[in-house]
Amino acid sequence: MRINRDLTAAFVTPLVLALLAEGEGYGYDLIRRVRAASDGSLQWSEGMLYPVLHRLELRGLVSSDWRTAESGRRRRSYSITAAGRTELAQQAAEWRVVLGVLQRQGFGVVAEGEQTDGSRT
């Protein structure tokens, strides 16, 4: 499913932080983890992810390190910082409010049933 640009921009930061809070990872790995977490319905592009990672690093929310993988290749691995965890908690609280409201307005039910409008009635 294709998610529009504005919505993606809104949730990419908390999602990246949440993924990194589970464990550090490099870019390719993160894209794979997003794909897995969404059962393949979210396909992030590199064009979006790397700038986001760099910007988060700039803000001090994540930090990066060059690690040597088992294959002998060096990879830039990202991990969440203490400031990142604070930011994550803050955003999680905001999202819980947003998601709660949306759910009460029937979004949760629609998403589980048919996706066409008005199919429930």
Added chain:
Amino acid sequence: MDHGLDAAIARWRNELDAAAGLPAEDAQELEDHLRDEVESLLSLGLTVDEAMLVAVRRLGDVSDVVQRLAIIDADLAWRQTYDSPTSASPEPGANARETAFVLVAALAAALLGKVPRLLGVSLDDAGIEIYLRNIGLFVVPVLILVYYLRRRFAPAILAAIAAIVVAGAVAANAYPFAAGGATSLLVALHLPLLLWLLLGLAYAGDDWRTVRLPLDFMRFTGEAFLYGVLILCGGVVFVGLVIAFFAAIGIDVALVAVEYLGLSILLATPVIAAYLVEKKRSLIENLAPVLARIFIPLFLVMMVAFIAAVAVQGIGALGNREILILIDVLLLLVVGMVLYDLSARRDTQVGFGWPHKLNLALIVAAMIIDLLALYGIGARLLEYGFSANKAAALGENVLLLINLAGLAIAYGRVAAGRATFERVLAWQVRYLPVYLVWFAFVVFAFPPLFGYQ
């Protein structure tokens, strides 16, 4: 087969490097990504050519990635700094409020400048010394208060700053300075420097032990200086025009214009400059590094020529004692230029390229000149004894020399691959308190030590 893959990736990498000019680390990161993608495609049974085609296509608009990465990297320079929590969500009316706030602060600085006048001190020959000794006190406390109101750091820090400011005010006005004495001038010169470093403490607030905020304060200082110079140029033109216009109809307003308009503009300038640096960063923020980049080679050539000239003339040519002050200025410029250049460069450049070699050469040349001068003057200084001026100039010289030596060593470690540029900057930040102590020493101890002469 593997060989074909490596060649294909190398070709892609070349194109990327040629097109983008990305930092090597970022390009390497993208290459890693491409390799991962290709490998997973190969494991699905695609051929190398097919896998490359799909992977490159997926990596997508490389130009898009590159463009966005490049924007961030360009921002890196000094921006890797303080992000005030309020800057993210400007509420309506916040701008107008902030402007009013700054105008009030600027006015407060200008009005503080009128205090001596109220106490009966005028801008004549005797009065001007009092003005000079107090000039920092008119401006910096206002700025410190602005930063306290903005960042609400621990009251203990504010109390410590306030205590030193008050002590400085007492020293500048209660010491029985001899008219036209050297110590009076030294206090006029060093009290503003001391106050400015205290402002740095207020600027960093609770984070004064970190590297980032003091570093940001140095950037702030350089850019506020540039803004200040621009504003003052405007001020001079303005006051000059006021005087000229009224002179044209036979009214002499020169004294009034200078005392009221000129002084007010002078005192309000740092406040407004500080505000502009914070507010309009993008306008000028890359100016200081650019200036540094232009002048580093020029200064290097000048210094090498000077060293050569001294070598020809003999070291005795360096006997003029006034040269110490000249060299102090030079060393300060070198420290400043290297720091600006380094701070702007460290993230966008990997490895120890020629710009860094140039910086290192600049530092070394400055140290050579300084050592030559110290050697040339040393004997004479001992012979004539230390006046207050010479002692101050010599003290600053030694401090700057140690500073440069520290930078050179840190730089050398980077060149040897044993440290990062962050370490160089961290060293510089940790050295700042030394200046604070020295400036305080000059302000508080020099006048009594030299009999207030």
